[in-house]
Structure formats: structure tokens, C-alpha cells
Amino acid sequence: MNLFQLRAFDAVAREGSFTRAAARLFISQPAVTGHIKALEEHYQITLLRRTARRVELTEEGMKLASITRAMFGLVDEAQVLLEANRQLLTGRLEVAADGPHRVMPMLASLRERFPGVTVNLRLGNAQETLAALLSEHVDVAVLTEVEPRKGLTLRALQTSRICALVPASHPWLALAQGVDIAQLHDIIMVLREPNSITRRTFDGACDNAGVKPRVLLELDSREAVTEAVAAQLGVGIVSSAEVSYDPRVGAVPINGSGLINQHMLGCLERRAELRLIKAFMELAL
Template sequence: MNLFQLRAFDAVAKEGSFTRAAERLFISQPAVTGHVKALEAHYHVLLLRRGARTVSLTPEGKQLASITHALFGLADEAHAWLEARREVLSGQLAIAADSPQQVMPLLARLREHHPGVVVQLTLGNAQSTLDALLAEQVDVALITTAAPRHGLHLQPLAASRLLLLLPIGHPWAGCPAVRVAQLEGQGMVLREPGSMTRQTLETACQHAAAKPQVMLVVGSREAVGEAVAAGLGLGVVLSGELSPDPRLCTVPLLGEGLEQPHMLACLARRRELKLIRTVFELAG
């Protein structure tokens, strides 16, 4: 059985015209005519009645058309399914981030659009996140305040502002804002030196000529929150990075250089890899 002949007949039966059937199949009209004639000649059956301007089905043609419509309908359905699957991404993607609050919505969009992608997420501070990307331990990194450099592709995302973290009963808890200069001599709980929140605070304090006292250094924002709640000192956190805690409150800081952009980064030479490009597109 010649499927090309059957496909040509099916197209003529659907379109009621050799010309439109040829357009449907992207072949010439003589080719369609030849396929149908060959089919009829091979099986010694008349399938179509050809008029001056019209084409109609014989009873045998109607019976065959009911079969070919089902046959090629399934073929078209299979083609559509395969085309859709070709657009579905799969594989593994390694991401490093210094802000879980910023990266999780991006991962949620990735899961929604491409559920076949398996993500390995590494959380750390800004320096360790950048180091992991430059060492090619991860494919994509979400970093706070990454400086442009050769070989690094950066895409700005949102921006956060440094807030003062206080225990709920602190005298400043009800203030609309606190100036960085007021941190002079205040006991502080800070992240490790590679943390962007610490670097941002230290830079702002230099501008304001303020010298707070570092009372405790911890390795995570969660630990900062626990230490501040325990009365071990004041802390700082970027807006949007603190989970609700009835023991704590935040107050805006006033000073220079307190706003920090979040950047999505990859190695420039890997920017056009399909999976990495998709992540950047989803990030918007």
C-alpha cells in the first residue's frame, strides 16, 4: 500500500479540490492527480467523480475516506504531540544563589514551564556563589551586586534595600527610620566577611563615619535572626529576605549605598545553551 497515494486521496476528499489538496500537501497539482489515479488503477476502483469545477466522492470513495480520515488524523495528532515534546526541556541544571527569597520564585516558574528539568540548588553568600559560577561548579548564579567582568553575562533582576533588624522591644522598633550614623558604638551581629549584607553595611558606615561594634559573626541570615532575637546585638538584612518572626522587626536605614541589585549570571560563552537561555528568559 502506497501511503503517499492514500494521503493525496485523503486531501482531495477533505478539500473537494485537487488544487486545494495540492496546497494542503505542499506539492504540485499534477502530483496529487497522479497519486490518486495510480491508487484507483492499482485497486481497480473509482474513488472520485471529476467534474469541470468540482470533485465528488463515489460510494467507494466515501468508504475509503472514512478510513483515511481516521488514519491521517492519528498521524497528525502524533506529529502535533512530537512537536510539543520537542519544546519541552529536560536535563539537570545547577544553580547557586545568595538569596533563597529571590531564587525560589524563579525555580517555581521553571518547574511550571519545564517540569522535566531537575534543579540542584546551592545556597551561600555572594562570594561563594560567584566563586561556584566562575569555577563552573554551577550553570547559573543569582548574586547580589555582582560587578561586571570579562566573560560574565549579567542580567539585572530586582533590587533590595538594607534594613536594620531589631528585637521587637528595642527602643528603635517604632521609628520610621534609623540613620546609619546612629549605629556608632552599637553592638552588631553580622554575617561572615563574604556576605553582601555585611559588605553593604560596612561601606555605608564608612560613608557615615560610623563604627559599630561587631559582637558576633554568624554564617547565615537565619542565625542572625536568632542572635538578634536573643538580644546579642542588632543585625542587618536585605528587604524581602526575612521570614515573619514575632520576636523581630525591621526598620529602614538611611544612608548612602544601601540599595543592592540582584543579578542573574552565567558564563558568557555558555549564554546560548538552550537550558541556560530559558532560565534567563523566565527571569525576564
Template sequence: MNLFQLRAFDAVVREGSFTRAAERLCISQPAVTGHIKALEEHYQVRLLRRTARQVEPTELGRRLAAISHALFALADQAEDLLDSSQALVSGRLELAADSPHLVMPLLARMRERHPGVRINLRLGNTQETLTALNGERVDLAVISDISERPGLLLQPLGEARLCLLLPANHPWVGTREEVALHELRSEVLLQREPASLTRRTFERACLDLGLELRAELELNSREAVIEAVAAGLGVSIIYSLEVPRDSRVRALPLQGEGLVSRHFLACLERHAELRVVQAFFEVAADAH
């Protein structure tokens, strides 16, 4: 078997894209396409299919990817072992995060301590971050409210509480210290997309109180929520760590149970021996 072809296939499955796979491997996109075409033609199989949004493995491709992920993870560990007597002056770290506010200070510390390490960061909601971690598209993830399970290594990073984000000229600003959930019935509520941890945590807390609050507008990013609130379209929910330094908006603590989320640095245990992963865990431990 041609390992260059298998490496190209593995990269496409991890990235869900021929273009990103080429960037990951530092080769051209036509080279990636050629490697996979040669692999499929040699064995007379179909390993990948294109969808409207990305490239996905076929059933045979998924089974092969499980093997290739493990194979190249071991290759990375072997290279890491051989380099272990040297300082960490180079390397590559694939990282996903569901909150830029948590991960950016860690990246700054990592770059300061190990400037030669190249870092590729993916930002998304919690579900997208978890999918990238489980699919071995990344080595590490900064993620919220993940549960312990076999094969997963977790390091606590702290916790954050949900707040109410309001326009700076809202009547509650300057007159209230906190807001109860039931008081939001009188407000125009803006919400994140259903996969957002912010929304799921908020809706779970409302459900526990038997409170039904319907969003008037759904927005698919934290930045869009902030701009909508600043424009006076309504109020929304945001974590305390994510409250922007923006004179157009203010935040008030929400009163109630179940409004706190815990944040973790996570990796699959089979990646924990990689020196670049260990280095990032050390940085996170020092920061915490």
C-alpha cells in the same frame, strides 16, 4: 584518551568532592575514584589532591580542567542543538544563589513551566556563589552586585536596601520610621561573616561616613542572625528582601547612602546557548 575518565575528573573538579561528583554523574563513588585513578596511572601524573575541606586540582589538574570544562560545555551544546526541535521536557540545571528569597520564586516558576528539568541548587554567600560560577561548577547564578566583564552575561533582577533588624520589643519599634547609621553606636551589633555581601555593603557605607562600628558577635548565616536578634542578643543588618515573617523581630529602613545592592541572573556566555539556561533566563525576564 578515555572520555569517561576525563568526565569523572571534570566532575570532581567542578564539585570539589568525589561524593557530589558521583551524584552529578549518576554513578557510584568508587566508580569515580576508579576512573580518576586509572587516568592518573595511565599518564603517570597527579591531577588531584585532598585538603581538609575538599578535593582540589594540582597545577596540572587546573590546566586540564580548563580544557575539560570547555570540552564538555561544547558536548552539552551539541546535545542541546540536536534536541532543539523537541520541547524542553527534560534536562539538568546547576544553579547557585546568594539569596534564597530571590531564587525560590524563580525556581517555582521554572518547575511550573518545565517540570521535567532537574535543578540542583547551591546556596551560599556572594563570594561562594561567584566562585561556583567562575569555576563552572554551575550553569547559572543569582548573585548581587556583580560587575560586568567580558564573557559574562547579566540580566537585572531588581535591587534591595539594607535594613536594621531588631527584636520586636526594641524601643525603636513603633516609634521610629528609619534609623541613621551613627545611631547604631549605642547598640550591640551582630554581623555576618566577612565574605557576606550584607556585611561588606554595610561596612563600606560606614567607612564613607568615617564611622567605625565593631560587631560584638559574628554569625555565618542569615538564619543565625535572625535567631540571635530574636533572642535579644543585639541588632543586625539585613536586606529588605530577606526580612522574615517572624513576630519576634522587626525591621526598620537604614538612612544613608550606599545601602542599596542590585541583584542579577548571571552565566558565562559560553553556556548561554544551552536551552535549559535560556529557559531560566526567560522565566526570570517574565518574573521581572
């Protein structure tokens, strides 16, 4: 079955004219005539009656027209959908992030620029976020302290600093310059799990400075750390990029080396030129 022939027949059936059908398809009138003639001869069937003034469908032509109208109607719908996606009027973007604070302003910018695009956001720790990107479960990811690797496109976003999280009544909050990392020696602390990027950065800085805090609790979320600090179970740590207002606690900068984290936006290199991914990367940066 030749779809070009069917498309020509469908155009004539819709327009009732070979001339208008040719204009609809952006081909010549003889080409339309040739396609339909070949279709009729191949299947030994008369689909159209041609008169001096008009083109009429035969009974078999009307039956075929009902089929081609539905068939090419779906093709036209597919064309509209794909064209809308190409112009970023619609589409779906899968995003992963190792925290909500950096990614939310990016999503707000995307929504403002392309309101028809739907976003699915997946939050997790640093390892989960990177794994989701590398396994192609997401299109783009907001990452922290990721080493460059083959096949991965990374763009620097911002840096953040490790801060101490203390109860609202803690005297450190009155220190404009923050606290030195040495002041955390032998201090009771409540920290994230050892695989947390924030925890790893903090532990590395403590090792370099010869500081050994007393870790009372290890918790698996920022929210849990905040609740533990609010309950005065110990001093916590938090990235400066993730400090949220909470009247029960406050963040104090920690002074020392090795307390800076680099945040990045990443996608797979072979997908970096896809229109929606490229647009998000440009907006975010």
C-alpha cells in the same frame, strides 16, 4: 562496517518490505536495495530471500536482525531523549544562589512552565556562588554586587536595601520612616562575617558616614544573626530582599547613602544560548 547499510537492513527486517523500509527511512527504494546488496556482497552472506510477494530473513539474517533491532532501538531511545530535552520536556539545570529568597520564585516559574526539568540548587555566600558559576559547576547563578567581566553574561534583577534587624519589642519598629545610619553609632551589633556582601555594604556605608558600631558577634549565616537578635544580644542587619517572617524579630529600614545592593542573574557568555539556560534567564527576568 557501514551503519547506513545496517540501518537499511534493519528497516527491511522490521517492515518485511523494501517499499515500507524506504518510507520508514525517507529514502528511495533503490537506495534501500543498494545498501543491502552492498552489505551482502561485502560480507559474502545472504541475509534476505526475495520473492514476488514478500521478503524473508535467512537464518543469518534473523541473527543479525536481533542485533540491529537492539542497536537501533537504543538509537531511537537516544533520539527521543535528546528531542525531549531540546523541547524542554526534560533536562537538568544546576543553579547557585547567594540566598534562597530571590531564587525560589524563579524556580517556581520554571517548574510551572517546564515541569519535566529537574533543578539542583546550591546555596552559598557571594564568593562561593560566583566561583561555582565561573568553574562551571552550575549553569546559572543569582548574584549580588558582581562586577562585569569578560565571558560573563549578567542581567539586573532588583535592588535591595540594608535594614536593621531588632527584637520584636524594640522601639525602632514603631518608626515608620526607619532609622538614620547615625543612630547606629556605638550601638551593640551582631553581624555577618566581613566577607558577606551585606556586611561589606554596611561597613562601607558606616565608614562614609563616620559611624562606628560596637560589634559584639560575627556570625557565618543569616539564621545565626536572627537567633542572636532574638536573644537580644544586639542589633543585626539584613537585606530587605531576605526578610522572613519571624515573630521574635523585625526589620527596620536604615536611611543613608551606600546602603543599596544590586542583585543579578548570571551565566557564562558562551553558554547563554543553550536552550534550558536561555529559558531560565528569560523566565527569571
